Amino acid sequence: MYAYIKGEIVDITEDNLVLECNNIGYNIRIPLSVAQRLPGTGATVKIYTYTSVREDAFQLFGFLSKDDLEIYKKLIAVNGIGPKGALSILSVMSADDLRFAILSGDAKAISKAPGIGNKSAERIILELRDKVHLTSDTTSSEQIAGIDTQSGSEAKNEALEALVSLGYSPSEALKALKQIEITDDMDSGAVLKQALKIISTI
DSSP: OEEEEEEEEEESSSEEEEEETTTTEEEEEHHHHHHSOOTTTEEEEEEEEEEEEETTEEEEEEEEHHHHHHHHHHHHHHHHHHOHHHHHHHHHSOOOHHHHHHHTOHHHHHSSTTTTTTHHHHHHHHHHHHTTTOOOSSHHHHTTTOOSTTTTTTHHHHHHHHHHHOOOOOHHHHHHHTTTOOOOOOHHHHHHHHHHHHHHTO
């Protein structure tokens, strides 16, 4: 119904935003991650919205980017994950973190969201693995699967396996590895050492 609403922030709570536009105050449900990034009251913001219409409720859900909105739409299309469940997930994970978790099969990371159990997390992974893609500046789907044709691929894949064996989740390991510029003369030990330093700061 509404692609976005641009207006003045009147009130913010951890899960709701009141945005005034043309003398109308809109109640917009938001994830905690959005609430934490919003400027203070009185500021003007552009919120991308999704309209949920049910027999007993008419609600607006809002996000700061089209990317967040699109991943939210994919989440609510998963069987058993409603608007509130999807909002809960995006309250504890960014859109990119969620993509990493889905593509690496990290159900544990997704199930950290309140109200999302391990079975629901596995269902999200199963239904969305072929529907989500990482942006070009992160890690490709081939790398997620352990197939990396770029330089240093063998060292990177060995480091990935080592990190997972040390108890780090696949998504944590991949986020660290994507920040390392791997050269041909680096072995897996050197890559692993850098990755551990990065993970300690995340």
